[in-house]
Amino acid sequence: xxxxxxxxxxxxxxxxxxxGGIQLAKTLKHLDGEVLLIDRxxxxxxxxxxYQVATGSIQAESISFPLRKIFHNQDNLTVIYANVKSxxxxxxxxxxxxxxxxxxxxxxxxxxxxxFFGNQQxxxxxxxxxxxxxxxxxxxxxxxNLEAAFLEEDPxxxxxxxxxxxxxxxxxxxxxxxxxxxxRNHVLAKDFPEHKKETMKVYLIEGKTELLAAMSEEASVxxxxxxxxxxxxxxxxxxxxxxxxxxxxxxxGRTIRTKNVIWAAGVKGxxxxxxxxxxxxxxxxVQVDTTNRVHGYENIFAIGDAxxxxxxxxxxxxxxxxxxxxxxxxxxxENLIRIIKGEPTxxxxxxxxxxxxTIGRNKAVADLGKxxxxxxxAWLIWIFVHLMSLVGFTNxxxxxxxxxxxxxxxxxGNRLIIRRFNTKEMKLEVDSD
Amino acid sequence: xxxxxxxxxxxxxxxxxxxGGIQLAKTLKHLDGEVLLIDRxxxxxxxxxxYQVATGSIQAESISFPLRKIFHNQDNLTVIYANVKSxxxxxxxxxxxxxxxxxxxxxxxxxxxxxFFGNQQxxxxxxxxxxxxxxxxxxxxxxxNLEAAFLEEDPxxxxxxxxxxxxxxxxxxxxxxxxxxxxRNHVLAKDFPEHKKETMKVYLIEGKTELLAAMSEEASVxxxxxxxxxxxxxxxxxxxxxxxxxxxxxxxGRTIRTKNVIWAAGVKGxxxxxxxxxxxxxxxxVQVDTTNRVHGYENIFAIGDAxxxxxxxxxxxxxxxxxxxxxxxxxxxENLIRIIKGEPTxxxxxxxxxxxxTIGRNKAVADLGKxxxxxxxAWLIWIFVHLMSLVGFTNxxxxxxxxxxxxxxxxxGNRLIIRRFNTKEMKLEVDSD
Numbered sequence: 001x002x003x004x005x006x007x008x009x010x011x012x013x014x015x016x017x018x019x020g021g022i023q024l025a026k027t028l029k030h031l032d033g034e035v036l037l038i039d040r041x042x043x044x045x046x047x048x049x050x051y052q053v054a055t056g057s058i059q060a061e062s063i064s065f066p067l068r069k070i071f072h073n074q075d076n077l078t079v080i081y082a083n084v085k086s087x088x089x090x091x092x093x094x095x096x097x098x099x100x101x102x103x104x105x106x107x108x109x110x111x112x113x114x115x116f117f118g119n120q121q122x123x124x125x126x127x128x129x130x131x132x133x134x135x136x137x138x139x140x141x142x143x144x145n146l147e148a149a150f151l152e153e154d155p156x157x158x159x160x161x162x163x164x165x166x167x168x169x170x171x172x173x174x175x176x177x178x179x180x181x182x183x184r185n186h187v188l189a190k191d192f193p194e195h196k197k198e199t200m201k202v203y204l205i206e207g208k209t210e211l212l213a214a215m216s217e218e219a220s221v222x223x224x225x226x227x228x229x230x231x232x233x234x235x236x237x238x239x240x241x242x243x244x245x246x247x248x249x250x251x252x253g254r255t256i257r258t259k260n261v262i263w264a265a266g267v268k269g270x271x272x273x274x275x276x277x278x279x280x281x282x283x284x285x286v287q288v289d290t291t292n293r294v295h296g297y298e299n300i301f302a303i304g305d306a307x308x309x310x311x312x313x314x315x316x317x318x319x320x321x322x323x324x325x326x327x328x329x330x331x332x333x334e335n336l337i338r339i340i341k342g343e344p345t346x347x348x349x350x351x352x353x354x355x356x357x358t359i360g361r362n363k364a365v366a367d368l369g370k371x372x373x374x375x376x377x378a379w380l381i382w383i384f385v386h387l388m389s390l391v392g393f394t395n396x397x398x399x400x401x402x403x404x405x406x407x408x409x410x411x412x413g414n415r416l417i418i419r420r421f422n423t424k425e426m427k428l429e430v431d432s433d
Numbered sequence: 434x435x436x437x438x439x440x441x442x443x444x445x446x447x448x449x450x451x452x453g454g455i456q457l458a459k460t461l462k463h464l465d466g467e468v469l470l471i472d473r474x475x476x477x478x479x480x481x482x483x484y485q486v487a488t489g490s491i492q493a494e495s496i497s498f499p500l501r502k503i504f505h506n507q508d509n510l511t512v513i514y515a516n517v518k519s520x521x522x523x524x525x526x527x528x529x530x531x532x533x534x535x536x537x538x539x540x541x542x543x544x545x546x547x548x549f550f551g552n553q554q555x556x557x558x559x560x561x562x563x564x565x566x567x568x569x570x571x572x573x574x575x576x577x578n579l580e581a582a583f584l585e586e587d588p589x590x591x592x593x594x595x596x597x598x599x600x601x602x603x604x605x606x607x608x609x610x611x612x613x614x615x616x617r618n619h620v621l622a623k624d625f626p627e628h629k630k631e632t633m634k635v636y637l638i639e640g641k642t643e644l645l646a647a648m649s650e651e652a653s654v655x656x657x658x659x660x661x662x663x664x665x666x667x668x669x670x671x672x673x674x675x676x677x678x679x680x681x682x683x684x685x686g687r688t689i690r691t692k693n694v695i696w697a698a699g700v701k702g703x704x705x706x707x708x709x710x711x712x713x714x715x716x717x718x719v720q721v722d723t724t725n726r727v728h729g730y731e732n733i734f735a736i737g738d739a740x741x742x743x744x745x746x747x748x749x750x751x752x753x754x755x756x757x758x759x760x761x762x763x764x765x766x767e768n769l770i771r772i773i774k775g776e777p778t779x780x781x782x783x784x785x786x787x788x789x790x791t792i793g794r795n796k797a798v799a800d801l802g803k804x805x806x807x808x809x810x811a812w813l814i815w816i817f818v819h820l821m822s823l824v825g826f827t828n829x830x831x832x833x834x835x836x837x838x839x840x841x842x843x844x845x846g847n848r849l850i851i852r853r854f855n856t857k858e859m860k861l862e863v864d865s866d
Contacts, residue, residue, distance in 0.1 A: 041849075042848070042849065042850045043850075060849075060851060061492045061494075061851075064847060064849050066848050066849060068624040069623075069624065069844070069848075072624075078626075081580040081850075098584050099584070132849075132851055133851060136851070143475065147475065147514040151513075151531050190501075190502075191501040191502065193511075392847075394834060394835065394845065398835075401827060402827065411502070412827065414476070414494045414497060414499055414502075414825075415475070415499050415502075416493075416494055416497050416565075417475045418493060418494075418565055418569070428861070428863050430863055
């Protein structure tokens with residue numbers, strides 16, 4: 001296996017080509033050494049727009065960018081397409097699907113994955129949405145169920161196919177339920193003349209007292225108001241007890257018969273095996289110090305969603321958002337260069353520029369420091385920030401065109417069932433022609 | 434099953450939403466009756482650009498368009514997403530995956546599929562490219578094999594991963610091999626600095642004496658010359674004897690060790706079960722008269738690739754190209770209206786406007802009646818015709834942008850492995866996250 005032919009030192013191995021891993025790799029551009037970036041996908045994903053891929057408004061390929069292309073001009077970096085299984089820190093080695101890789105410094109930028117809180121039934125029957133393939137599976141499930149509802153005679157079964165339940169009122173749940181409600185309001189009756197608008201239901205279920213709990217009260221209130229106006233039925237202060245693929249039971253006693261449950265109720269760090277139990281903390285994240293060094297390890301670091309930098313100022317660690325990962329990636333890159341040169345490191349300080357969530361056409365909420373915006377202005381800011389954050393000029397243009405087309409026609413996007421989903425076994429259909 | 438609730442007569446059922454089926458359905462817009470369009474995909478595919486989806490130059494969703502959206506404004510038409518199994522002509526009924534559908538008039542517009550000529554080993558190990566999912570599978574296979582070659586130590590195994598063999602020198606084979614050669618020439622070394630351009634080989638194998646046998650001699654000669662200049666190794670007058678997933682054996686005695694074989698050597702009509710053997714002719718097509726009526730049936734018609742209109746002028750039927758299907762669709766629509774009104778029908782006459790094939794950057798061949806063009810002018814015509822033929826303004830813009838970006842940067846397209854392909858079992862990976 002030629003993975004160990006990379007012998008130039010210092011050798012920095014980064015696991016994960018998300019927001020943090022890419023920023024770190026770029027910061028190491030002038031390092032006189034070897035940088036390996038390992039990812040199980042051959043592309044970077046712009047996760048904030050996954051929900052639009054799921055609802056078919058934009059194309060999966062517009063929010064993904066090949067890692068090799070990002071680093072065409074960085075000579076000290078090699079992209080490795082492989083799945084990391086575990087870490088053997090005693091031998092400074094990681095074990096991948098394609099062989100072992102040794103390192104001088106290891107950085108975990110593996111991000112987070114959906115947290116089903118150990119409920120295997122919910123994990124089997126609900127749809128997560130944390131990567132491109134999950135978003136495409138969700139798109140297939142929704143479209144296939146709308147098609148099936150069109151041909152279903154039994155009124156109860158038909159309604160179950162038309163009931164959409166989103167569990168989790170954070171940004172993902174809010175944006176997805178808004179997007180589904182707009183689909184219902186503007187597209188459904190055009191595509192399926194026999195489905196009346198009112199027959200499709202969108203439910204949003206959140207355990208906390210308010211939506212967007214991490215944002216300001218203004219944002220929470222406006223999100224709830226706008227979603228209610230769009231026709232989303234919101235339940236706060238309730239939790240899902242169980243879901244067997246047919247019946248969703250809520251802990252206030254209610255049940256909803258549905259074939260579409262999207263699980264956006266929590267995340268946990270995505271860690272390879274091999275960390276000492278003492279290094280892993282709440283939310284399956286590795287605990288790091290203010291230089292992002294993992295507790296108990298000399299040359300292993302972690303950034304972004306996989307890391308918990310627990311300090312007096314941040315007792316829960318930082319929020320799991322792209323700006324934290326990007327800032328930690330850049331900061332750690334500078335610190336690694338300092339460490340290699342034998343210079344003292346600097347502690348990480350998060351510069352919180354604010355947060356945004358979109359709810360629907362002309363509707364968004366924005367917290368920018370002490371300024372809280374909502375409505376059209378916030379929506380324009382949201383569009384601008386997201387377009388500018390996409391990697392690749394062509395991607396930006398294509399997403400802009402898709403949005404412009406949706407905005408003008410109330411009916412953008414190609415809602416294609418390209419990966420057929422087996423809605424009985426809840427997995428991808430292999431003979432999916 | 435509510436499929437049989439459609440009870441307005443006359444009831445015309447069209448199987449297949451390809452070029453012919455769509456044209457026919459549109460022609461029936463003002464029919465005072467019921468039109469059902471049944472397809473196993475929920476989208477129409479612009480097949481001439483599939484090879485660019487396979488090589489990652491354009492996005493699958495840009496050459497696909499949802500059938501429901503195409504017919505938003507046609508009140509007498511209903512789109513049914515179902516798989517047709519067989520025809521029960523005695524009862525004027527078709528049997529689908531979602532129930533039975535009866536008809537007054539049935540039109541088969543099912544197109545063609547890859548012909549492996551009964552060789553199961555070749556069917557198992559080679560990649561066909563007749564629909565979007567096959568093109569995406571092919572893209573995954575090629576990219577995964579390039580990734581694997583990057584990590585492979587054994588030089589023979591490495592070369593096998595870098596050898597690309599296209600079987601069939603018709604338009605698909607010519608366009609695909611040209612596109613792969615351009616990828617090799619302009620992109621390979623950027624994406625994989627360790628792969629030298631020369632190590633990737635593109636072979637084109639054709640049984641006839643010339644490429645593009647259906648076009649003019651000028652076109653054939655220029656195609657061969659241009660492909661050779663791009664570095665494609667062309668073999669004419671030879672046939673593939675066998676391929677076991679590792680070794681391809683040609684009937685002139687040569688062998689090529691390769692993991693990438695694309696089968697574009699033939700097509701056959703795609704027919705549901707239930708036709709009398711006498712109605713089915715060469716190439717698994719149903720034989721039709723000059724009104725596209727299937728031999729031996731009163732109210733069943735067939736158009737496009739699934740039909741063979743064998744006359745003195747067309748002893749082999751018409752070529753399997755989009756213009757034939759579209760013209761037959763439109764003509765049959767007009768004839769059906771005549772039949773319903775009790776008027777005499779008119780025979781179909783194909784208006785051949787010419788044919789085009791692209792070979793690479795600035796290179797194409799065109800036969801326009803007696804005018805034969807090649808090079809830049811033919812390439813511009815090819816681009817214009819294909820852009821204008823795409824369904825949907827946004828699709829046109831997106832494909833144009835992708836092409837412009839490729840043209841300017843020599844490196845367009847997002848080469849993403851989104852559907853991971855199991856290269857051992859030669860099928861889609863289910864746990865493909």
